[in-house]
Each structure stands twice: as C-alpha cells, then as structure tokens.
C-alpha cells in the first residue's frame with residue numbers, strides 16, 4: 175500500500191504565500207481606516223492639536239521689553255524670536271549650530287539661538303540685533319561694520335555683529351589671531367573676514383569695554 179506522503183510546500187510557494195498575506199493585511203488596514211483620520215494625518219492636524227495642548231508659559235525680556243508667552247517646549251529661541259516676536263534680524267542659516275547666523279546675547283553672553291530651547295530662558299535678558307542700537311543711534315560695532323565694509327550680502331552680518339560685541343566683552347579681541355579664533359564660529363560665505371576683523375579692532379581700540 176502506498177504511504178501517503180504529507181504535502182510539502184516548496185520554498186518558493188511559501189514565500190509567495192507570505193507576500194500575499196502581507197499585502198492583504200496592508201490593504202485591509204487602509205480599507206478600515208476612516209478617510210477623515212487619513213486626511214487629518216495628512217494635514218498635520220494631529221501635530222497641531224498636540225502642540226496646542228503642550229504649550230507652557232514662559233516669560234523673558236527681549237531688547238528691554240518683557241514678554242509673556244505660551245510656548246511649545248520644543249520651540250527654539252530662534253524660531254520664537256523670528257516667528258512669534260517678529261524679530262527677523264536674527265538669521266537662520268544652517269539651523270544646526272554650524273554657521274553663527276543666529277547668534278544673540280542671553281544675559282550678556284553669546285548664544286546660538288538655533289540650538290537653544292526658548293523655555294530654557296525663563297526670566298533671562300535676551301538681546302537681538304534689533305536691540306543693539308539706541309533708538310536712531312547705531313551701536314559702535316554697527317558703525318564700524320559700515321565704515322569698514324564688513325558685509326557683502328549681509329546675511330551673516332547680524333550674527334557677526336552680535337559675536338563681535340561679545341568677543342570684546344569676553345576679552346578675546348587682544349590680537350588679530352585672537353579675534354579670528356573667537357569669531358571662527360561665524361561663517362561668512364562672502365569672505366568679508368578681513369573687514370570684519372578691522373571693524374572689531376577699531377571698536378576695541380575705541381574703548382568698548384571688555
């Protein structure tokens with residue numbers, strides 16, 4: 175009597191069975207997802223609702239004006255300055271801590287605002303390029319940049335000026351080499367560096383306090 179041999183699936187037929195099951199599950203999932211949910215996900219609705227629920231109160235002073243804001247904990251200082259306070263003088267270059275275009279002062283020290291969360295600055299004093307001049311009177315560093323032609327396209331200039339002021343306050347403008355080293359985090363693709371160095375030297379020699 176012939177023994178009945180159990181039916182063996184070939185490797186190939188097992189693979190195509192698995193593929194069939196996978197495809198069927200995906201199609202089923204799509205079919206049972208309500209269209210409203212798909213549409214909401216596509217429009218970022220869920221993120222918007224989460225953002226609205228996840229804000230926290232923060233207050234700090236920007237250019238001498240007290241600000242009380244409700245912020246998403248993950249919002250960077252750069253985005254809050256530009257998008258919520260309309261202070262667009264601070265530039266977004268790389269958004270990655272590499273170019274210095276977003277430099278501002280926090281409690282008198284330079285900070286890369288793209289790398290700093292706004293909620294970390296509760297109670298602190300922030301100065302942006304808009305807050306450097308006294309009314310119509312430009313800051314000496316702004317005047318020196320103009321005099322020495324320290325900008326070309328000008329995109330990096332606000333960050334360069336904020337760093338230049340901090341460079342002197344920090345006591346790092348004693349020599350050209352010092353200035354170059356402590357300004358090296360501010361990238362200028364136009365190559366205005368020699369003029370920027372001259373501007374800093376002039377302001378330093380003119381007596382801006384360390």
Ligand code: FES
Pocket residue numbers: 265266267268269270271272273274275276277286287288289
């Ligand atoms: S934008 Fe912040 S370092 Fe480039």
Ligand code: FES
Pocket residue numbers: 324325326327328329330331361362363364365366
């Ligand atoms: S002046 Fe153009 S990037 Fe600096």
